[in-house]
Amino acid sequence: MKANRFNPFWLWFGIALLLSILPFRLYGHAFGERYDLPLPMNLYLAAAALVVLLSFILATYIIRDGKVFKHYHLTLLDLSSQPALTTTLIFLLRLFGVLLFLFVLACGFFGDQDTFNNFSPTFVWVIWWVGLAFFSALIGNVWSLINPWLSLALLSKWLYSTFSEKELHDQQNRLNKTRPYPKWLSAWPSVISLLIFSWLELIWPGSEKPMNIAILIVLYSAYIWVGMYCFGIYNWLHHAEIFNRIFTLFGRFAPFSFSSGKVQLRLPGTGLTNDHAERFSSSLFIILLLSIVSFDGLLETPLWQSVLDAIAQSEFLRPTLLDLQNRGVDLIALIKSVALMLAPLLLMLVYLLFCKLSSMASGSYMPIEEVAGQYIYSLVPIALAYHISHYLSYLLIAGQQIIPLISDPFGFGWNLFNTTHHHLDISVVNAKMVWYSAVFSIVLGHIIAVTLAHVRALQIYHNRVQVFKSQLPLVVLMIAYTLLSLWILSQPIVE
Amino acid sequence: MNLIYPRRQVLILLYIVLATVLTPIKASDEKVNLQYIEIAKGTVSGANTFKLSQGSKVLLNVRADETLSLHLHGYNLYLDTLAGKEVRWQFSAHTAGRFAVSIHEKGSKRHESHTLFYLEIYPQ
Numbered sequence: 001m002k003a004n005r006f007n008p009f010w011l012w013f014g015i016a017l018l019l020s021i022l023p024f025r026l027y028g029h030a031f032g033e034r035y036d037l038p039l040p041m042n043l044y045l046a047a048a049a050l051v052v053l054l055s056f057i058l059a060t061y062i063i064r065d066g067k068v069f070k071h072y073h074l075t076l077l078d079l080s081s082q083p084a085l086t087t088t089l090i091f092l093l094r095l096f097g098v099l100l101f102l103f104v105l106a107c108g109f110f111g112d113q114d115t116f117n118n119f120s121p122t123f124v125w126v127i128w129w130v131g132l133a134f135f136s137a138l139i140g141n142v143w144s145l146i147n148p149w150l151s152l153a154l155l156s157k158w159l160y161s162t163f164s165e166k167e168l169h170d171q172q173n174r175l176n177k178t179r180p181y182p183k184w185l186s187a188w189p190s191v192i193s194l195l196i197f198s199w200l201e202l203i204w205p206g207s208e209k210p211m212n213i214a215i216l217i218v219l220y221s222a223y224i225w226v227g228m229y230c231f232g233i234y235n236w237l238h239h240a241e242i243f244n245r246i247f248t249l250f251g252r253f254a255p256f257s258f259s260s261g262k263v264q265l266r267l268p269g270t271g272l273t274n275d276h277a278e279r280f281s282s283s284l285f286i287i288l289l290l291s292i293v294s295f296d297g298l299l300e301t302p303l304w305q306s307v308l309d310a311i312a313q314s315e316f317l318r319p320t321l322l323d324l325q326n327r328g329v330d331l332i333a334l335i336k337s338v339a340l341m342l343a344p345l346l347l348m349l350v351y352l353l354f355c356k357l358s359s360m361a362s363g364s365y366m367p368i369e370e371v372a373g374q375y376i377y378s379l380v381p382i383a384l385a386y387h388i389s390h391y392l393s394y395l396l397i398a399g400q401q402i403i404p405l406i407s408d409p410f411g412f413g414w415n416l417f418n419t420t421h422h423h424l425d426i427s428v429v430n431a432k433m434v435w436y437s438a439v440f441s442i443v444l445g446h447i448i449a450v451t452l453a454h455v456r457a458l459q460i461y462h463n464r465v466q467v468f469k470s471q472l473p474l475v476v477l478m479i480a481y482t483l484l485s486l487w488i489l490s491q492p493i494v495e
Numbered sequence: 496m497n498l499i500y501p502r503r504q505v506l507i508l509l510y511i512v513l514a515t516v517l518t519p520i521k522a523s524d525e526k527v528n529l530q531y532i533e534i535a536k537g538t539v540s541g542a543n544t545f546k547l548s549q550g551s552k553v554l555l556n557v558r559a560d561e562t563l564s565l566h567l568h569g570y571n572l573y574l575d576t577l578a579g580k581e582v583r584w585q586f587s588a589h590t591a592g593r594f595a596v597s598i599h600e601k602g603s604k605r606h607e608s609h610t611l612f613y614l615e616i617y618p619q
Binding site: 033035036037038426427430431432492493494495 | 568569570589591593594595610613615617618
């Protein structure tokens with residue numbers, strides 16, 4: 001039977017590759033200008049030194065047992081005894097999410113097609129994509145409460161069960177019995193769709209057009225709902241809905257957790273502990289997400305510009321490149337697409353190499369995939385810290401575009417809330433504050449990362465010497481990763 | 496002769512005198528950043544990043560080989576150059592940041608043209 005199995009990975013990979021070589025004109029990366037100053041050299045060096053120093057102090061002296069990082073939960077609000085209130089609150093949040101979803105679609109389809117006159121592009125790319133990532137990481141995961149794809153699926157299931165009660169029982173049985181979630185598929189759908197999404201976000205110039213955004217949302221909705229119908233709502237949500245995976249992952253870092261009617265406060269990062277090794281596809285999903293975060297910043301450095309120049313001037317590639325250009329292929333988009341494919345592969349290889357070193361150093365010789373699955377969450381705080389430092393001023397400046405758009409979301413010339421004349425105030429962010437908060441979050445993210453990996457090692461190995469030895473390669477990897485983030489921040493942004 | 500000076504006029508006069516005397520003093524306190532920028536064939540000669548300090552008065556003497564409309568992003572200021580002549584661009588560097596200056600194409604809302612140079616305004 002095995003020979004008949006069709007692995008959709010290669011189909012999607014082919015589609016992604018095909019998309020990436022289609023000729024498109026490039027208008028420069030995500031809209032909304034950036035005015036960030038590079039991190040000054042002295043701050044860069046101070047932060048780098050602090051990172052190295054703290055890593056070894058942490059690894060050798062501070063963390064002696066896993067207790068440091070476990071279970072400091074403070075319940076702020078407990079609504080578990082009031083199910084009616086909880087249900088009403090959740091219903092209102094879900095309603096809010098669905099209305100906003102429909103509104104974004106309406107603006108995309110029926111509004112003015114100029115990017116800056118339409119609510120959808122700014123809302124989707126700045127407020128939702130960048131802003132919700134901030135909110136998820138710094139406050140808590142609200143996406144699972146407002147996710148319109150989940151809400152609408154639950155609604156249709158409820159409607160179906162209410163209006164066709166007779167068939168329901170058979171239907172449900174049939175669905176549950178005949179179509180369990182295939183194990184081999186694990187998190188692959190989310191890996192493939194994240195790759196496509198990142199290409200659309202970072203490279204495809206059409207991502208700024210309101211109509212395109214609306215069409216993409218419709219296509220994505222179809223992918224979600226068909227999958228939910230086939231494999232069950234929550235199965236598909238957890239394995240394939242990329243935003244659920246991303247915001248849940250970021251939300252695990254956050255200081256607040258919302259579950260079973262409780263709002264709880266915890267130490268940031270403690271939610272990222274895991275008690276089993278993640279499957280390879282899940283590890284790959286996280287690596288892909290992390291590489292996208294860094295890739296975006298790398299594309300704006302002068303180094304990337306010189307790489308592009310070197311490629312353009314290389315004697316070896318010139319004939320091929322000229323040939324492609326004559327056929328109407330946009331070379332920069334092509335090179336970027338290749339880089340976008342290579343970046344996660346490279347990061348994964350480096351990560352696997354250090355996992356191998358870790359398992360060799362500890363003398364346990366655990367399979368490399370399993371080691372990778374054990375420590376994957378510990379890399380998340382480093383990426384989050386970088387993401388927050390890189391996007392803080394962008395969110396505060398480009399995010400202001402939403403103020404005039406709220407009054408005239410369709411671009412029809414309305415002025416509902418009298419805010420259409422708001423001009424971007426570029427002085428809202430203090431450059432020094434941005435520098436210091438960047439250094440602070442990068443150092444803190446690094447500390448949390450090192451601690452998380454250490455805590456995990458304490459659970460895997462019971463011998464302190466093994467724990468220490470297993471951590472050395474990982475600490476080196478984390479220092480390198482953090483220094484990469486710092487280095488990107490110290491580079492002037494070139495667009 | 497008994498002259499009665501109306502009090503209000505005296506105060507206004509005093510204010511005007513003080514204001515005119517004090518204004519240059521205040522202005523001379525402000526640092527001045529003077530930069531010369533040469534543009535030929537759509538590129539800047541030499542380094543393309545100019546470092547300035549926040550709170551200073553910026554004087555950019557721009558000489559270009561053609562008539563261009565320059566756009567300072569973020570500050571949203573425009574300057575028209577004259578072919579072969581030096582034009583002075585003067586403004587106060589009130590906000591820190593890294594701001595691109597590009598050639599503004601009339602009629603287009605988006606700035607897809609390439610960046611000529613950057614002004615890096617550092618906080619003090």
